[in-house]
Amino acid sequence: MKSRRYSEVDVFSATAYRGNALAVVHDADGLSTADMQQFANWTNLAETTFLLAPEDPRADYRVRIFTASEELPFAGHPTLGSARAWLESGGTVGAGGVILQECAAGLVPVRVTDDRLAFEAPPLTRYEPIEEARLRRVASVLGIERADILDSSWIVNGPRWMGIRLASAQQVLALRPDPGLLDDLEIGVVGPYGPESETQFEVRAFFGGDAVWEDPVTGSLNAGLARWMNDTNMAPQNYVASQGTVLGREGRVHIDIDDDAIWVGGHVTKCIEGSVLL
Template identity: 55%
Template structure:
């Protein structure tokens, strides 16, 4: 069966500068095995499938797959899937607000300022990182414990540990070995720079370390940490992907209720059909 398909670039500052996402627009009727097989074939960090919602307040439902497993939530697939849904003719129940249903529940998205943004989910785990564990993480990144200005659990599902280094230059200089855990590293740019922070995300996969180009979930949890501790004020922009020849831009804002919103530009790169 031919199904509508699109590939989009998420958190992009220009074409092919962000994080790619494959979206099967007509995902209804596919089995979990068929979805996983296709996600393995695309070999992107995530592939999503759009489905009719089962929750009455949701506008659409999405299932999110890596090449190896299904995820309950992820940031760049949330923005990219919403973009694909809108571009394929989706109309939200409420102007300016979209409600996505996924494995983690309902996620609110906004189209304020002409840019898609999702409401950061609550942290599952926060607080200090155990010293022995932190020392091992620092060593896997090729730095000493004293190079870490601050560290906290920043777990909103993927299980991130957040490390703050002294500056963006130090973050960009990292040459990690084999990391044993999902770790996000952030360092500030000088005051007045276009972006407040440089972010890098590393995770272990099949015996090696992978760097993610641009990571919505990590930037959401880092923003919650940095804002709560007074290290940054919203709105601000973060840069990610510089070290691997990308130019991702993440836009962080807050609303009147102090909720954190994670926004980015999404560009359609490929449209067509797939046989599934």
């Protein structure tokens, strides 16, 4: 083992400890996949990332993204958190205010502004209607009637998200899913606020599998929702979604669509800096 720089950041919140936490191990070259997976299991956060030298000469750095149980080809809040950690450790912004992250899903541009970072959403790898039998199962898990689901779509971009649209943000906030029924489902739910609200949509993300829980703020889900809702004329080109409200968080996800490119952005706040023996 050797000492490596270590960071924990809070993503999608300008206030520390109100967004989604991310652990970042710097200078991770030399670690095996098993080493990374074991450490991610130990941190027990939604995701832990490892910064490495890029293999693609166009990239500024390479990142590997792990949950407690598996490696992901891409994820949203780990992308923004890793980019901020890389910048804080001495990385510099390239031409046009963009840095280029290499991950298993490919190269992901990250735009840097004075107060926020934003990643360009990768293409969806599955984007089609959800079969009716599965929708009935989703409604049962969420504790709602099938008729309450106004629209739905697969919006897979790494995580295997199913997008579910309800009539209002209040319906989204009222959901109390049955964890015993989640199994392997990954469900993202969205509903609109009224015109006077600070944010335009409320989003919630529910996972099954090895761990049953609700994600505080989810970049990949919001990226898929933005693509789907823009294509179906259910959202404007620019909006802000809130997430994590039920969990006592204040996640804010900024969506900007520019020439059909979807930029998913938010604040990243430093929380912990130090070193780890790994």
